[in-house]
Amino acid sequence: MPSMQIQESKGGRGISCDFTTPAHPTAPSPHVGGSSSTIHTPGSQVTSPRDTSIHHQPVPAGWFSAIDLELLHHFTTSTCFTFSSEPMVRNFWRVNVPRMGFSFEYVLRGVLSLAALHLSRFKPQRRDSLIEQAIVHHNASSSMALPVLNDLTSQNSVPIFFFSMLTTYIAFASPKESDNLLLISNGAMPEWLFLFRGMRSVIELNSDAIHSIMSLNFIFDSGRQLNIFWETTTPPEHEGLKELECTLKTHVKDAQKLGELLHAIDSLKRSFIFFHSTSYTDDQRLRAAFMWLFKVREEFVKLLKIQDSEAYCVLAYFCVLLQRLDYTWWIEGWGVHLIGRIYSALNEGYRLWIRWPIEEIGWVP
Template sequence: MAHSTLDISTPKSMDYQLTSTPTSADPQRLAGPTISSSASALKFMPAPMPLPSSELPTSNGTKAFNLLDLELIHHWSTKTYMTMSSRFASHVVWRDTIFAEALRHDFVLQSIIATSALHKATLLPKSSEAYAEYSKVALAYQDLALARFIPAVSKPSEENGIALFALSLFLTVWAFASRRLPEGLNNVRLELSHGDSPPGIFCAPHTPTAQFIEIVMIVRGVYAVIKETDKWLQGNIEELLRYPRNEELPQHSPDVLEAFDTLQRAVEDSQRLPVGDEGQILRELYLTQLQALRDISRCRTVVEWDGHIFSWIIMAPPAFINCLMQGQPMALAIFAYWAAILRCMDHHWWATGWPYILVADLVNVLDSTWDTVLDWPKKQVGLKFQSTPAFESRRLG
């Protein structure tokens, strides 16, 4: 079906009509306008989906503008943009710079509407009709955005580089949040031409770990997009790429250092890895990833930099990702530590809940010989009671 477009210019008057919010009895009205740049007058055209009567041409030749779209764009511009990152300096980028790209690239506008709808859904009771409606809208706009994005991502350029980068970030949010959608709607998928070529996943299907591994592959696809578009990511958008300086992050507390030392002793334990050259190669790989996790996890106590924790999994070498996908116990144990550290992101609506779910699943996957190693992750997510000196003094007082 041919794609229609929404032509944008700077007209003397806004020539559109508003329609009401769709209901479950009127599912076809989930379609919204798409957008592209043009020098012609402002016209709202239908999206490439079946049209309800309210979006047919009116007597004066204009197209009706869906009120739900306007509601969701407003929600993005007043609320959702602030939830994308903890850094205040990045909020204006999400609100203004990314939205400016939405006026030039329809898949960015569709991504904004999808993300806003998903955000609104997660603020509502799952049993409510409104939750189901916003979730359906989110999925519909995700599909529209990806239909435009997938062909474009194979031809990155200066003209679309920022737009591709923006959607890759939206895609990550969708992937993390999709488990909160109703059954059947959490099917965000994307095959990127520059992604990894992974082996089979040996984790039990439909488990949280297996689902998260699929998300890992999406996130790594994001990294591929970033590498392709990096040379065009200049100006305000660079704020989203800024890394903290070493002096901006505090050193680990003694209990965290002790936990990492416990994990390192497990990696160095010759009985936990194969003998010979294979075991030595794996040990060096795991020690390298452990050190990277030590360094990156210092961001966990600085809210401004909490999102930096994702760089560990995004930039992990393919060899480690393969070990993770194959269910290698040591790789899963290291991943359990990262999952526990991910708790610093629990205040984000799109990431909340994952730390507990992942650690609980990994504890069940790994046998009892890993109990001591997994002690710290379990305490971090609340699977095991963690006493403190202050609590002990009150208990014994």
């Protein structure tokens, strides 16, 4: 699955993107019919029943195939309900986002890509072909969105925001292979962290345009309320993070670097609040976990980019929150997967620093 970085452009209100090319050959277009399968008999060729399937009929250029219609149906009857338990939010994903896709094809392609990844979980016999469809649609979606990201206007700010959300979900939902294309180089840093940072840039650079859409207020209100709580609440001491904090203060001599690491830890403490009480909803826990991705400073992200061991140790504690969100289909498995990648990237000394998250997750090195 190709990956995308969305970062604030220094030259204006555009968002610069880096797309990486998949290591495997690009999957065939969904608009091209499958190869013919025939049964040879003396003097003739008889088309096999498999060829008569609607999924294998050639489709005129510019038309959507039957599989695309199946994916859109799956999104509006199943996938859309997995993003939130709030009825208004669910209805927005079910009705408004696909309708938005009819005007902005990169949104529709993102919808189809994510639906294909979701459907592949329930159709093991079709898993490979559905993942192939997801790659095709994501490639198309990204190619269409790239020029728009470099020249954002008030008209396309909202569709680009939802394109960014869909792309982040796709990054999470993609298969976690040992050579995962969503991992930068050979390090442990997942691409979805940069995608979340990119979404923040889209919001910050176009907040007036996005928030001016009255129909979106209910989506942002919960986040605004959580942000107020986040900023005004003093988090209680956290046993595991306190130990890491003390270790960092002892070993990190660079005052500026230490400040960035401690800020990231303080933000994690605020996220953990929502997981230590039954008074919060699943939606609030999800928002609280990913609030950390928005709140960490850019200098901390730069440390992760250069595969800094101390920053990786802080990221390991975030894996605990991912593990506690394992009931969410597109997050499932990421806590274990990411802690394993971090462990592999650290030397023996630093591996002792992350014993708490390893044991909390229940992962065995």
